[in-house]
Amino acid sequence: MPHTYTYPRPALTVDIVVFGFDEGDLKVLLIQRGCEPFAGRWALPGGFVHLDETLEQAAERELSEEAGLRDVFLEQLYTFGALDRDPRERVVTVAYYALVKMSGHHLQASTDARAAAWHAVHALPSLAFDHAGILETALIRLKGKVRYQPIGFELLPAKFTLTQLQHLYEVILGRALDKRNFRKKILSMDLLVETAEVEQGVAHRAARLYRFDERKYRRLTERGFSFEI
């Protein structure tokens, strides 16, 4: 590391890909930009890193300010530093991704009156900056993650059916899964606990509700596993 700090420095931001799962769709939270460049275009929530906050604190602050989201699962994704990613000047952004239970969070209008809204990942509007690429990277990470760490705890309601869980894996992986195989594999992981309840308000025969065994979930998260589906 050099001993002088005299170089002109890039601006430093954080951007966050917030994933939610609702009505069988993987969704992402976007903010409509109020000003140039890309005025009116949708973008990932994000903003400057202040000198007195860590990168993660900056991401948490932006999620709170721009969408009223607090206490969500947050993990660093990748840092993007292409020369021309912002038309105004050199901006390097540390991207994070977040997983959110959509049922438990109420989106609020952002403080500077820009709209915040969920969009289905398979039907996204055109995004500002290089945010489409950042989102693509987050999807690849999520796809990779389901192969060696349990997911779902942060995206599903506390109690869920096996069909909901399968749909979650299907929308993340982007392909249909065989129902019998999926159930056999997921149950063999000993990660789910059968509750005494069944789903409510459905026309078809009500399915059993499950929940995650939190202790086993955490252990699998730390230790990793191999889940080929």
Added chain:
Amino acid sequence: MPHTYTYPRPALTVDIVVFGFDEGDLKVLLIQRGCEPFAGRWALPGGFVHLDETLEQAAERELSEEAGLRDVFLEQLYTFGALDRDPRERVVTVAYYALVKMSGHHLQASTDARAAAWHAVHALPSLAFDHAGILETALIRLKGKVRYQPIGFELLPAKFTLTQLQHLYEVILGRALDKRNFRKKILSMDLLVETAEVEQGVAHRAARLYRFDERKYRRLTERGFSFEI
């Protein structure tokens, strides 16, 4: 992303954990600091990101300037932004890790006369800044990586024995592996090609030399796999 760029900004650097494999040891390249803070202490190679270079270009330039290394395998690791990681001012660093064939690269004295040297990972000196933590993160990444991507191509000489390959896995994983199991699994991956040659200049019975099937290696790198050892 906000539309004003008036915040004071952190300094932005890159730091690189360069791994090599030599004489059965996993090694890391360190630079001895010539000035305060941490004068005389060993540190990861790295430095400022210039406005006209990408993050990866900055890492490549530092490796070239500080150690004469060019054209090495380089991948982004993680971005570190703790408030107090540099005693002088707020510095955020984008860490990379590199894998180097030690036989093929000759270290040169760095341009500003600081020493560059390989150190065994299991016998490291005290490091400057938060570089011990960055190195630890790189080791964890490497350990995780061997489970789902082939490694070794970038660390081993073009032709190597199965014992050398096993030692590489052992020093990365930090534990002994059963020889018969290791050979069975690695050969079943159909990744290695037996050459007609045996190792030279050894006292014991000379072992067969293998090389990687480059096409299969690349395919496995892209597709990933599950290698439980």
